[in-house]
Amino acid sequence: MAGRMAGRKRVEIEHIEGRGCVIRGDDIDTDRIIPARFMKVVTFDDMGLHLFEDARKAAKGKHPLDDESFAGAEILVVGRNFGCGSSREHAPQALMRFGFLAFVGESFAEIFAGNCTSLGLVCVALDEAEIEELRGSIELDPSQNIAIDVAAQTVTSRAGVMQGSIPDGTRGQLLEGRWDATAVLLEAGEAIERRADQLSYVRGY
Amino acid sequence: MSDQPKNLFDKVWEAHRVRELPGGQTQLFIGTHLVHEVTSPQAFAMLRELGLPVRFPKRTFATVDHIIPTDSQVRPFGDPLAEQMLSELERNCREGEITLFDPASGHQGIVHVIGPELGLTLPGSTIACGDSHTATHGAFGAIAIGIGTSQVRDVLASQCLALARPKVRRIEVSGALQPGVYAKDVILAIIRKLGVNGGVGYAYEYAGEAVEAMDMEERLTLCNMSIEGGARCGYVNPDEKTIDYLRGRKFVPTGEAFERAASEWRGVASDRGAEYDDVVTLDAIKIEPTITWGIHPGHNIGVGERIPTPAGASDEERAGVEEALEYMDLDPGAPIAGTPVDVAFIGSCTNGRISDLREAARVAKTGKVRDGVRAIVVPGSQAVARQAEEEGLDAVFRAAGFEWREPGCSMCLAMNPDKLIGREICASSSNRNFKGRQGSPTGRTLLMSPAMVAAAALAGRVVDVREVI
Ligand code: SF4
Numbered sequence: 224m225a226g227r228m229a230g231r232k233r234v235e236i237e238h239i240e241g242r243g244c245v246i247r248g249d250d251i252d253t254d255r256i257i258p259a260r261f262m263k264v265v266t267f268d269d270m271g272l273h274l275f276e277d278a279r280k281a282a283k284g285k286h287p288l289d290d291e292s293f294a295g296a297e298i299l300v301v302g303r304n305f306g307c308g309s310s311r312e313h314a315p316q317a318l319m320r321f322g323f324l325a326f327v328g329e330s331f332a333e334i335f336a337g338n339c340t341s342l343g344l345v346c347v348a349l350d351e352a353e354i355e356e357l358r359g360s361i362e363l364d365p366s367q368n369i370a371i372d373v374a375a376q377t378v379t380s381r382a383g384v385m386q387g388s389i390p391d392g393t394r395g396q397l398l399e400g401r402w403d404a405t406a407v408l409l410e411a412g413e414a415i416e417r418r419a420d421q422l423s424y425v426r427g428y
Numbered sequence: 429m430s431d432q433p434k435n436l437f438d439k440v441w442e443a444h445r446v447r448e449l450p451g452g453q454t455q456l457f458i459g460t461h462l463v464h465e466v467t468s469p470q471a472f473a474m475l476r477e478l479g480l481p482v483r484f485p486k487r488t489f490a491t492v493d494h495i496i497p498t499d500s501q502v503r504p505f506g507d508p509l510a511e512q513m514l515s516e517l518e519r520n521c522r523e524g525e526i527t528l529f530d531p532a533s534g535h536q537g538i539v540h541v542i543g544p545e546l547g548l549t550l551p552g553s554t555i556a557c558g559d560s561h562t563a564t565h566g567a568f569g570a571i572a573i574g575i576g577t578s579q580v581r582d583v584l585a586s587q588c589l590a591l592a593r594p595k596v597r598r599i600e601v602s603g604a605l606q607p608g609v610y611a612k613d614v615i616l617a618i619i620r621k622l623g624v625n626g627g628v629g630y631a632y633e634y635a636g637e638a639v640e641a642m643d644m645e646e647r648l649t650l651c652n653m654s655i656e657g658g659a660r661c662g663y664v665n666p667d668e669k670t671i672d673y674l675r676g677r678k679f680v681p682t683g684e685a686f687e688r689a690a691s692e693w694r695g696v697a698s699d700r701g702a703e704y705d706d707v708v709t710l711d712a713i714k715i716e717p718t719i720t721w722g723i724h725p726g727h728n729i730g731v732g733e734r735i736p737t738p739a740g741a742s743d744e745e746r747a748g749v750e751e752a753l754e755y756m757d758l759d760p761g762a763p764i765a766g767t768p769v770d771v772a773f774i775g776s777c778t779n780g781r782i783s784d785l786r787e788a789a790r791v792a793k794t795g796k797v798r799d800g801v802r803a804i805v806v807p808g809s810q811a812v813a814r815q816a817e818e819e820g821l822d823a824v825f826r827a828a829g830f831e832w833r834e835p836g837c838s839m840c841l842a843m844n845p846d847k848l849i850g851r852e853i854c855a856s857s858s859n860r861n862f863k864g865r866q867g868s869p870t871g872r873t874l875l876m877s878p879a880m881v882a883a884a885a886l887a888g889r890v891v892d893v894r895e896v897i
Pocket residue numbers: 493494538539540559561776777778836837840841858859
């Protein structure tokens with residue numbers, strides 16, 4: 224199974240709406256999102272079961288993911304450099320299979336953000352003060368609806384409309400349904416082989 | 429053709445561009461695709477679901493490293509999940525007609541160790557691998573990029589990636605390193621200076637006298653941890669050392685073809701006067717043997733320094749420092765030297781090559797592993813292991829009380845039986861000190877050079893390796 228809309232092609236992603244959940248902290252790495260011992264499997268099917276497992280155990284039921292008021296949230300609010308470290312797609316897969324469709328944070332690690340895009344998950348960056356305001360608002364009223372408009376790059380909540388950012392290329396991929404890159408890349412056809420033939424290390428010196 | 433000076437990144441990018449994609453991305457041809465057992469099975473499954481073949485099987489090479497046990501590589505592995513992962517890789521390689529360097533091949537090892545040693549890592553090439561330390565291969569002047577599993581599927585299907593072009597930052601390390609200071613210390617110092625996300629959106633070009641003076645293995649260590657600084661790729665311009673290293677390697681052409689290749693490789697280096705989006709300089713002489721004290725690689729200090737206090741941290745960093753100190757349970761304000769260690773791990777794609785083992789063995793020769801310390805040496809590849817055994821390094825390590833293991837990733841990420849237990853503190857030559865990284869959810873990691881790890885193993889605590897060698 225590939226992305227959030229597996230089996231369908233060219234799905235445009237324009238809006239995400241749902242309830243929010245807040246995980247505080249900066250530099251949360253993918254080892255923490257999904258500890259390596261759960262990667263010893265040949266499918267992603269059960270990834271969602273182990274999301275933040277060690278952090279949740281350490282928090283003894285006090286982790287936001289175990290907080291009833293956040294149950295069923297689809298938008299996760301995070302801090303700076305979220306998803307740093309290992310390139311494991313198991314991390315966004317675990318988040319997706321747990322139920323998250325979008326992430327709002329101060330910044331995202333590059334490979335993590337790329338992996339999200341290839342699954343049709345949205346990462347929106349907001350500045351620090353706005354992240355803090357959004358966190359406060361969600362923690363105060365977890366039942367409220369959070370809306371992300373991909374084209375406008377905005378995050379709307381009871382805290383107001385916040386102008387965020389999604390890199391141009393990514394935004395285009397989401398809006399035009401090109402986030403599942405395989406089909407797009409294959410459209411180049413024979414141009415791929417022509418390029419390969421011009422490279423001496425591929426063709427032979 | 430303009431003769432405007434170009435940097436290596438521009439040249440390689442242009443040579444591999446297939447077409448521009450809408451939205452500002454480039455479709456880039458990937459010359460070499462390296463595959464391992466953990467991030468590929470789902471990609472092969474997706475490919476099968478789409479009914480697509482592997483487009484360039486001859487440009488795809490696989491090995492097994494993450495899950496492989498290091499006490500014995502005999503099949504079937506003791507862990508049925510590990511056995512299943514290798515079986516799946518074997519099946520995928522068989523069906524996809526992909527070369528697999530398994531233990532029986534004599535070329536098995538950590539994917540970023542075997543690429544260079546087999547001569548698969550070439551100047552001016554593009555390399556992708558479903559592993560964030562792919563930047564390692566940039567040491568040869570390649571654009572080498574770590575990707576996720578969906579992108580592994582993209583490369584299997586099309587031998588291409590859709591990528592936004594990063595900016596290029598040149599990092600010049602001027603002057604010479606002190607004895608006892610290694611490439612590992614340099615990259616940690618760079619990450620300390622620029623931050624763990626300072627490299628987001630950039631490719632790093634490492635340059636300057638200290639980098640030019642490094643041998644190829646040190647350059648691999650340097651490029652390896654680019655990702656820890658947030659940069660998806662990092663590279664060093666190829667020079668005569670690069671060319672000498674490649675001569676005679678398994679996948680490198682011979683005779684006249686080699687000379688043709690070598691002249692191409694020389695031409696791919698950044699031109700004098702090339703432009704960069706940013707330039708940063710560091711002074712090599714100021715770099716000390718460096719150690720991490722916290723929970724990400726930017727949490728590092730020189731061996732002569734004191735563990736930071738929350739009060740001394742900037743407002744932006746304070747919460748992170750507090751969290752790290754709490755997890756590590758180290759004394760804020762105390763010298764890092766003297767911190768007791770329970771485990772010593774020498775290995776990984778950062779520091780599991782022959783020169784790393786030679787440096788560590790030099791230290792190991794001077795004493796015995798302290799009672800109560802568990803010390804293991806895991807060569808990065810079968811070739812490294814053979815070379816080390818030929819030089820008698822295994823005997824040196826064993827005599828000093830280290831365990832000598834079979835090649836693999838081992839305790840770098842503990843997907844095999846090599847793990848920390850409980851709150852153990854590990855002096856480690858690997859690249860990540862994240863919470864739980866070495867297999868125990870509460871385990872602690874101090875990153876340092878292999879020579880420093882060996883010194884810590886003997887002393888049972890963190891010491892300055894310069895006092896030992
Ligand atoms: S040694 Fe560590 S960092 Fe390197 S490839 Fe293996 S697990 Fe990844």
